[in-house]
Amino acid sequence: MIRRFSCALAVVVWLFSQIAVAANHAERNTQHDMRRNLNEQTPTFPVGKSYDEILDRGWMSLGVYANFPPWSFKQDGKLVGIDVDLAREIAKIIGVDARIEELPAGENVDGDLRNFVWKGPVVGGSVVNVMLHVPYHQELQIRNNLVVLTGKYASESLGLGYHKKRAGSTLAAFRFATLGVEIDTLADHLALQVYGGTLTSNLKHYSNVSSMKQDLMGAELDGVFAQKAEVEYLLRGLENFDTVVPVLPGYGSPSWQLGVAVHHAYRALGYVIDDAIAELIANGQMEQIFANYGVSWLPPER
Numbered sequence: 001m002i003r004r005f006s007c008a009l010a011v012v013v014w015l016f017s018q019i020a021v022a023a024n025h026a027e028r029n030t031q032h033d034m035r036r037n038l039n040e041q042t043p044t045f046p047v048g049k050s051y052d053e054i055l056d057r058g059w060m061s062l063g064v065y066a067n068f069p070p071w072s073f074k075q076d077g078k079l080v081g082i083d084v085d086l087a088r089e090i091a092k093i094i095g096v097d098a099r100i101e102e103l104p105a106g107e108n109v110d111g112d113l114r115n116f117v118w119k120g121p122v123v124g125g126s127v128v129n130v131m132l133h134v135p136y137h138q139e140l141q142i143r144n145n146l147v148v149l150t151g152k153y154a155s156e157s158l159g160l161g162y163h164k165k166r167a168g169s170t171l172a173a174f175r176f177a178t179l180g181v182e183i184d185t186l187a188d189h190l191a192l193q194v195y196g197g198t199l200t201s202n203l204k205h206y207s208n209v210s211s212m213k214q215d216l217m218g219a220e221l222d223g224v225f226a227q228k229a230e231v232e233y234l235l236r237g238l239e240n241f242d243t244v245v246p247v248l249p250g251y252g253s254p255s256w257q258l259g260v261a262v263h264h265a266y267r268a269l270g271y272v273i274d275d276a277i278a279e280l281i282a283n284g285q286m287e288q289i290f291a292n293y294g295v296s297w298l299p300p301e302r
Helices: 008-019 025-035 051-057 082-094 109-118 138-143 171-175 186-197 210-217 228-234 264-282 285-291
Strands: 059-065 073-075 078-080 097-103 130-136 147-163 179-182 203-206 223-227 241-244 255-263
Touching: 051 059, 051 264, 059 082, 078 082, 082 097, 082 130, 082 264, 082 285, 109 130, 109 138, 109 147, 109 255, 130 138, 130 147, 130 264, 138 147, 147 186, 147 228, 147 264, 147 285, 171 186, 179 186, 179 210, 186 203, 186 223, 203 210, 210 228, 223 228, 228 241, 255 264, 264 285
Parallel strands: 059 097, 059 130, 179 203, 179 223
Antiparallel strands: 073 078, 130 255, 147 223, 147 241, 147 255
16 A cells, blocks of 8 residues: 655655645546536535434444554454544544445545545445545645545654664664665655665565564564554564654655545535544543554644
């Protein structure tokens, strides 16, 4: 899954170019045709549900990415994770049942918003009332004007997990120690570039972060560079490991906000969800949800 993630400004631009590429010309034509219906309270195409309709039927559908620990994944056949628990708490506050849908990650967030929030997939499946784990960014909102980005619930950054005896707490230390990265991610690209590419010979590439654990335990790997939450969850229970948010020379510490997306026609639903998230932050439940998975919660900019 693509997560799916020059100066610091250039890094931010790169990040969102990877996770949210502008829709192609054909898609823009489709959006143009659909904008003619935006002045109506309910769109003419079958998508989403209004807040009142959700209350009347007693349940809401919430989309989370599939196979994405610690955010959303299967454990002993049960769907669990930070986003899964958050989805259930949101529905509980609203007073309806949560029907959580696992969503396959596409090539970029723009496509995921199209497939799961405002239009629906080309073959099979349907839209959800709210999609979680959407990066909150002005450029993404501008490109996707048929959705509303709201409900910021956390900040996320890159994290460096390292063995305290075999490596150091900076990326520079991995010129002399082995470092695991998930292939074709932001962490992968940065690790290949920093310090003049001198980390390259010590990088080990994996298909996902979870698959690194055995090598970390067997001393074949001295550290891991990925999204902070993934690193912290991976290192739970492993002795002599710690996690830091590294400062990259010339790049700073890339970070981004996580929120939710709803259909443009159902802004009232977005307001209610944002209020529910604000309540979870204020009463400490949000931080506890993260702590349950061994992840430190970074407050969003609200």
